[in-house]
Amino acid sequence: MSTQTESMNVAEVKEEHKELRDHSTCMGMIQPVQDALYVLNGKWKLPIIISLSFGNKRFSEMAREIPKITDRMLSKELRELEMNQLVKRTVYDTVPVVVEYSLTDYGSSLDPAISELRKWGIQHRERITRK
Amino acid sequence: MSTQTESMNVAEVKEEHKELRDHSTCMGMIQPVQDALYVLNGKWKLPIIISLSFGNKRFSEMAREIPKITDRMLSKELRELEMNQLVKRTVYDTVPVVVEYSLTDYGSSLDPAISELRKWGIQHRERITRK
DNA sequence: CGGCATCCATCATGATACTG
DNA sequence: CAGTATCATGATGGATGCCG
Numbered sequence A, B: 001m002s003t004q005t006e007s008m009n010v011a012e013v014k015e016e017h018k019e020l021r022d023h024s025t026c027m028g029m030i031q032p033v034q035d036a037l038y039v040l041n042g043k044w045k046l047p048i049i050i051s052l053s054f055g056n057k058r059f060s061e062m063a064r065e066i067p068k069i070t071d072r073m074l075s076k077e078l079r080e081l082e083m084n085q086l087v088k089r090t091v092y093d094t095v096p097v098v099v100e101y102s103l104t105d106y107g108s109s110l111d112p113a114i115s116e117l118r119k120w121g122i123q124h125r126e127r128i129t130r131k
Numbered sequence C: 001c002g003g004c005a006t007c008c009a010t011c012a013t014g015a016t017a018c019t020g
Numbered sequence D: 001c002a003g004t005a006t007c008a009t010g011a012t013g014g015a016t017g018c019c020g
Helices: A002-040 A045-053 A059-065 A071-083 A111-130 B002-040 B045-053 B059-065 B071-083 B111-130
Strands: A087-092 A098-103 B087-092 B098-103
Touching: A002 A045, A002 B045, A002 B059, A002 B111, A045 A059, A045 A071, A045 A087, A045 A098, A045 A111, A045 B002, A059 A071, A059 A098, A059 B002, A071 A087, A111 B002, A111 B111, B002 B045, B045 B059, B045 B071, B045 B087, B045 B098, B045 B111, B059 B071, B059 B098, B071 B087
Parallel strands: none
Antiparallel strands: A087 A098, B087 B098
């Protein structure tokens, strides 16, 4: 009887370890995505990055090119992206002054992720307009 | 002279068309990503989807598995994901009642995008801890 | 167990106007 | 041109307690 009780405990412990392992692996898969989301959060960061992936731009060019964005949000998000080194801001000392934004190599490294997201978005739009 | 003026105008018009085309193509690349973002917005939707990609789960399982999420947010986000048909909710008529959440095929179709985002997130974490 | 209701704080975004 | 300042609003998220 004690043997049976013991073996049950062992089974329970193994069960528990299995669950712990599952939880750990699952959390391990979630964490990196949350890390990415932390840097890319909000409505505008990815659109801004995409816009710059088509070439260096000036502030007002981007404001025209990104649908519905306001100057305030563009300014704010560019600052955050610059702090995270995804975007570079270059001031040309001309008269009048010219400010140019560009993607860093690090910013460009988001390309595969953005590409997959775009593919899904295209499918998604087709799906919801179909209905 | 009139010829020159004309040819300049044509050049200008072409320039303008080129810019219009660029803006259009750029906006065309941004739009699908914004469509995707619209469905996946917030801190929790992708973590929830990832959690379910490891198998069907019950409410409290997910609450334990997703770091820092509250019941309220889990409940709210699951409802939205269900409305967008990314997640399916099944109620088993047992005593006590069992509710199981699962990914739809449509939800699973986000896998490539999530995978790329995860890759980037891993690189990103390495980069910021290195410094 | 699987949530919902309520209250409250903070944050994100938007609208508008203004500046060097 | 390249932003900033100010104000308003809604969304997000935490804490707590309750219910069937």
